Amino acid sequence: MPSPLRNRFLLPLMFGLAVLSLVACRPPEPRGAAGNDVTAAEAEDGLRIRIEFETTSVGPAPVTVHVLDGSQGVSGATVELQGDMSHAGMQPVIVTALPGEPGVYRADDFAFAMAGDWFVTARVKTADGRVAKHETFVTVSGR
């Protein structure tokens, strides 16, 4: 038979441990904002992705995505761009970037619908089946 002491403290103890274990698992924060028209790059699945914004003001904002394998541009990939605001619930901007020169993909129809903080995700799938994703953060000016 469990002791009264155990009965009394078991539930709060379990609750406390559950909370602490959740807290200990705090996920990493998103990376800091990129400068407005500057982009970051990262390696994933052997690929490097670079995102360039023509402008970071509200309205049409053509985006160029560079997909590199080492120093070589990757042709024939599918590149999708998604722009989300830092606030939940806004309709994301989702467009497909079209290929130009080898490794260069351009989305002329990308647009920032609202001023504020955005993060833009480029999802790349190469012809040989490799996938990579890169996110960058921008502050969009309304004025």
Add this chain to the structure above:
Amino acid sequence: MSLRAEARTSGPLVDQPRGFDLFRLPGVRRFVRWKYARLVFQLPLLALAIFVIVDGLTGRQIAPRNVATTAVWLHYRGLLVIGLALVGNAFCAGCPLMLTRGLSRRLERLLPGKLAWPRPLRNKWLVIGLLVAFFLSYEIFDLWASPWLTAWLAIGYFAAALLIDVAFPAGTFCRYVCPLGNFNFALASVSPTQIVAVDPDVCRACEHKPCLHGRYSAELPMADTPAAFIATSQVVNANGEGYFPGCETELFVPTITSNMDCTLCFNCVRACPYDNVGLSVRAPGRELAKAPWARRGRLAVMAMGVLLTFWGVMNAFAMVPAFYDLAEWLSFQLGTRNEAVLLGLLYLGATLAGVGVTVLATTLADVAGGGKPSPRRAFERWGYVVVALGFGFWAAHYTFHFLTGALSIVPVFQHFFEYRGFPIDPNWRLAQLVPSRWLFGIQALISAAAAAVAIVTTVRIALRDFGRRGVLAMWPLLLFVLGFTLLQLVILAQPMEMRGTVLGPTF
């Protein structure tokens, strides 16, 4: 109520709506009388709260892709105002915080007894303080952009409900502490339903008032029950045995004139041994012209309702460019970029300006009606008009956000599982519920509906309290309604900017 009315021995104790009783819909009364009916509403919200806490603490810290920020700041708030407008205080009805009761009863045993809630706090002033702290925290800490803090907010709510429930009588948290619940109470004054006594004469003859104090029922008589014992055989449409708690916020059904403090928990429905409690349909805002808060909190309750209106204006205004210009100007003038200082001053300014204009308009109305200038009396008389307008502003604002992103709950939940290794590809194209071009029209419609309620309330109060001179008394308030509605439409028509861009990005 006049002495003559109090002396009546039959008929209603107070003026309650006599509309269609929603419990007469097939199966509804039987369901609501069921002992575990509330649990049916609470469990889905508890499940959602668990998702909020788990994803908020362990998921990706990107607001539009996290259940915490999306479900709390988009869906909860949107569905809250839609529920209030169409049904009533539905979210208090399903409040999962009350599911801490089991744990609180265990912890209660560690204490010698319940404490009495301090008398100076038995009003809404503490709630007003917590509400302003909440709104300022929302802006200063960018709660809307932080899944982590949103999850902690939810945990804090559960902890606060648990602690207060352990130490103080049931209902204390709901009535005197919970900012969300009191937000709902104030705005539910516009809701189209109200708890009523089906037959007031039954209530007159009721000895134990179980709807208020609870009852204990069983087949055979028992001693030492936690409430009045009523044998199951004496219960009309008996709904089981055991303890049926009464109203924890101390509302007595036949005297209810307002939704203030009513959590729609339906304890009264289950506890009534005569099955004599109904949920009447009424005209939206019906109670506003009947001065119901004069009997329940007076100035503090009215202050809460009116302040919520102007904090609602600020909450929306903080998303348009003019606000950022104002914040920049203030920042330059004061030589500080401390957000807490700037936001505190802006909220203080809006509060003083809002209350000032309200007191001016209401006092002018009293004077025009031939009354003596008494700002407090005027504020308590006419403040209901401002509450109706406040409902319109909150409803228009939150409905906008809900409609722009309601469907995003699907990919956000898909992402919850994808992030944890499930082979799911979230469909991020799901977001808007209606085309963007409809949004302002919907907001304008909500604003106009609230203005109509406010105008009807103004006219009724004027004619009720000033007779023929009411025609003069109503004008300052009618002009106030017009001005407020125009301001509302101007703010809602502005191009929206997301918070956090003036004094630095949110990430």
